[in-house]
Amino acid sequence: MPRPTFELFYWPSIQGRGEFVRLALEEGGARYVDVARTPGGLAELTSMMRGSAKGLAPFAPPFLRHGDRVIAQTAAILLYLAPRLALVPKDEAIRVHAHQLQLTLADLVAEAHDSHHPIAVSLYYEDQRREARRRSEHFRTERLPKFLGYFEQVIERTGGPRLLGRTPSYVDLSLFQVMLGLEYAFPRALAKLSRRIRRLRALRDAVAEQPRIAAYLASDRRLPFNEDDLFRHYPELDAR
Amino acid sequence: MPRPTFELFYWPSIQGRGEFVRLALEEGGARYVDVARTPGGLAELTSMMRGSAKGLAPFAPPFLRHGDRVIAQTAAILLYLAPRLALVPKDEAIRVHAHQLQLTLADLVAEAHDSHHPIAVSLYYEDQRREARRRSEHFRTERLPKFLGYFEQVIERTGGPRLLGRTPSYVDLSLFQVMLGLEYAFPRALAKLSRRIRRLRALRDAVAEQPRIAAYLASDRRLPFNEDDLFRHYPELDAR
Numbered sequence: 001m002p003r004p005t006f007e008l009f010y011w012p013s014i015q016g017r018g019e020f021v022r023l024a025l026e027e028g029g030a031r032y033v034d035v036a037r038t039p040g041g042l043a044e045l046t047s048m049m050r051g052s053a054k055g056l057a058p059f060a061p062p063f064l065r066h067g068d069r070v071i072a073q074t075a076a077i078l079l080y081l082a083p084r085l086a087l088v089p090k091d092e093a094i095r096v097h098a099h100q101l102q103l104t105l106a107d108l109v110a111e112a113h114d115s116h117h118p119i120a121v122s123l124y125y126e127d128q129r130r131e132a133r134r135r136s137e138h139f140r141t142e143r144l145p146k147f148l149g150y151f152e153q154v155i156e157r158t159g160g161p162r163l164l165g166r167t168p169s170y171v172d173l174s175l176f177q178v179m180l181g182l183e184y185a186f187p188r189a190l191a192k193l194s195r196r197i198r199r200l201r202a203l204r205d206a207v208a209e210q211p212r213i214a215a216y217l218a219s220d221r222r223l224p225f226n227e228d229d230l231f232r233h234y235p236e237l238d239a240r
Numbered sequence: 241m242p243r244p245t246f247e248l249f250y251w252p253s254i255q256g257r258g259e260f261v262r263l264a265l266e267e268g269g270a271r272y273v274d275v276a277r278t279p280g281g282l283a284e285l286t287s288m289m290r291g292s293a294k295g296l297a298p299f300a301p302p303f304l305r306h307g308d309r310v311i312a313q314t315a316a317i318l319l320y321l322a323p324r325l326a327l328v329p330k331d332e333a334i335r336v337h338a339h340q341l342q343l344t345l346a347d348l349v350a351e352a353h354d355s356h357h358p359i360a361v362s363l364y365y366e367d368q369r370r371e372a373r374r375r376s377e378h379f380r381t382e383r384l385p386k387f388l389g390y391f392e393q394v395i396e397r398t399g400g401p402r403l404l405g406r407t408p409s410y411v412d413l414s415l416f417q418v419m420l421g422l423e424y425a426f427p428r429a430l431a432k433l434s435r436r437i438r439r440l441r442a443l444r445d446a447v448a449e450q451p452r453i454a455a456y457l458a459s460d461r462r463l464p465f466n467e468d469d470l471f472r473h474y475p476e477l478d479a480r
Contacts, residue, residue, distance in 0.1 A: 120378035
């Protein structure tokens, strides 16, 4: 019997929060469909948002359909997926730690997003550029060193080279994506921090070389970073 | 043998995100200590943040110590606590749904916070008042109706009167806290929405009448809302 297919529902033209799920599905070797990138798929996503499926309607993409189940919220999707794709150890205490790290990454991602949208998601960047400049400066100089310093310390304390120590997990994939996104959005700020995040950079490189991730990144399934996405490169928001 | 004591670590003078954990501990009838509100407790919290305990250091309060375990991130703490306090059904699919709702509440809470701190947590409100006014208007008129409309619909679709249908759960307690916080911070905006959130208001009232919650709210363990907290009442940020 073939393994059930996972169906990911996410916006078809951005990496966004869906990318954390895509990376897990790819590394887990899952049979999956990125529904909104198939014909008629975006309409299905919209219909699911309006509550066409039974059970709990999602508040926002990404969400995952697996058989009868529909699960939303990136960290909850990964909590559900990771054991099924062997991307986290069996031990419950370790799983709780992995989830805790994923939620802290989610906080960092939300702040990275708000650095270019500090006033409202409904407004264009150009309509909140002044506020974005102000928020980004605090983000770059206070929040980014704090978050990245924390994750660097996590690797140091577990002995590394992974966030959970020697065992690779889905949280490494998410950290990899956050590192790439931050380097895309704030190349100068990240360069300034580089000596303080050696372990994070080594982990980023190690994940990029995992065969399934390397194949994914080279495929047309991987969308390029762009300025409609979560991580945006606006030079005026980066360090000088 | 007495049940092990849960130790909550959170700032001693605000409700904040710790309140979601306090409400669960209270409703669950747990033996717990609110460590930072005991002599020497705040110093212990600070020391734990610096990594004095073994294992993963928390990124930020709240965090929970249970025996050898230290768990941070509000939603992860509740995911861990709820089954141990019989605040969620055993069925895995329902637990995933509950967690998903909790994470969506966390998103709403983060946006409520940023309505008065849109630029930086390190700045006073007074130093970002203009931006706060702008962000709050979008929050009140776009985000708040969207989030509350979503939760109202969740209750409607499950048949109610609770978020998970007939079964009370920890997510109801968190929603209760969010409702009270929003009514404190934005009384006029909430009044305008009141006819569209009848089920949410009924749920808020039902939770307030649960004997353990009522006893907690009447005790000095319940801190008052205040303007150093997550939910702040600044009349200029509310609807006209």
